[in-house]
Amino acid sequence: MPWREQLIQQHRNRVAAKTWRQRHATQSPVGRELKIKGRTYLNFCSNDYLGLANHPALSAAAIEATTDRGTGAAASHLICGHQDIHQELENELAAHTGAEKAIAFSTGYMANLAIPQTFLKRGDLVLQDRLNHASLVEAGRYCEANLKRYRHLDFAHAQNILLKSSANKKLLTTDGVFSMDGDQAPLRELTEICRQTETLLLVDDAHGFGVLGKTGAGSLEQHGISVGAGVLMLGTLGKAAGSFGAFIAGDAVYIDSLLQQARSYIYTTALPPAVVAASRAAIHIFQTEPERREKLNSNINYFRQAVAKLHYPTVDSKTAIQPVLLGDSKTAIQATQLLQQQGIWITAIRPPTVPDGTARIRITISCEHRQSDLDQLIDVLGSDAMLALAGGGQ
Ligand SMILES: Cc1ncc(COP(=O)(O)O)c(C=O)c1O
Secondary structure, three states, X not given: OOHHHHHHHHHHHHHHOOOOOOOOOEOOOOOOEEEEOOEEEEEOOOOOOOOOOOOHHHHHHHHXXXXXXXXXXXXXXXXXXXXXXXXXXXXXXXXXXXOOEEEEEOOHHHHHHHHHHHHOOOOOEEEEEOOOOHHHHHHHHOOOOEEEEEOOOOHHHXXXXXXXXOOOOEEEEEEOEOOOOOOEOOHHHHHHHHHHOOEEEEEEOOOOOOOOOOOOOOHHHHOOOOOEOOEEEEEEOOOOOOOOOEEEEEOHHHHHHHHHHOHHHHOOEOOOHHHHHHHHHHHHHHHHOHHHHHHHHXXXXXXXXXXXXXXXXXXXXXXXXXXXXXXXXXHHHHHHHHHHHOOEEOOEEOOOOOOXXXXXXXXXXXXXXXXXXXXXXXXXXXXXXXXXXXXXXX
16 A cells, blocks of 8 residues: 555544544643633643742743853754753752762653663663653664563562573663553662662653652652662653753763763754753752642642542552543543543543553642642542443442
């Protein structure tokens, strides 16, 4: 079949299977509310867990940096795009995560590509949790090393594979907080297994950075594990930090090697000054306003307790990501329509983003949500129409 006809056929199949994706242009900043097509909704699907994406301190920092430095870095880091503010951001990220050094990337996707591509060659192994984020999986697929996956959270399975492996170099990668499920990697066990088997551990903490741990340094801090020689951490700046970009923190030898060799770092324009300044303002807030994390946690607990009474099929998540599993894509879409009718915006997450049969609504909680917002969501989840749809009623 000619190329174009194939695409038309794929389009038809996706529409029929309810997996055709659509964008909805928002007409407001992202916050506890969103405006779409002139209507204001409560927003329960962004990753703005700490309410920083529209925070005046971040906006002011971005404006000041733009006035001072202009809009673009205008070159890659190794040409002349690396300004003193990029360096300061990296220093602050290293200090905040307790690492020797950090290196800032333009996106988390690009940062995830960097490690396997830079460090692994034919004959090496990259081992991944089966539910790792797409960018980690992609990174494993597109490097020369052998890619293997272990059952979700099953550290004994990971250990087994590592013990049997005769690979020259071994890398284990895991999300710290799983992006579509909200559950957390068994980091203590994985760290120990990696230590025993001389495997480098990379924790993608896109959804833990800023939110977890006493100072918001993330999942590793929460588990009392240091970022260091055998453990690298990746954080993103477009989620709890309310800005954009990402970083890898760790031992200076690894970070320096990334600077020398990582293609997704070298061959791209450095982050714009406004973004760098906003990220720095966010780190300052992580450090000085722990009450944001406290409020987030109390919102999560409130929601979890209420939703547990409704007996939905959920995942045991203690984080801001609270999925409600609905099975097929059609049901997930119907659920979002029902929520939208009641003034709540949540998008359906469908295969191939999640495995077949696990389409869901991915609810995300923010410290900005008020108790009345949570109650409104819980009321809709508890309505007969919603329970009937989910088959989750008692
Ligand atoms: C676990 C995880 N890693 C990496 C990324 C990619 O980060 P970015 O959006 O900065 O590319 C995301 C989300 O986008 C994510 O959820």
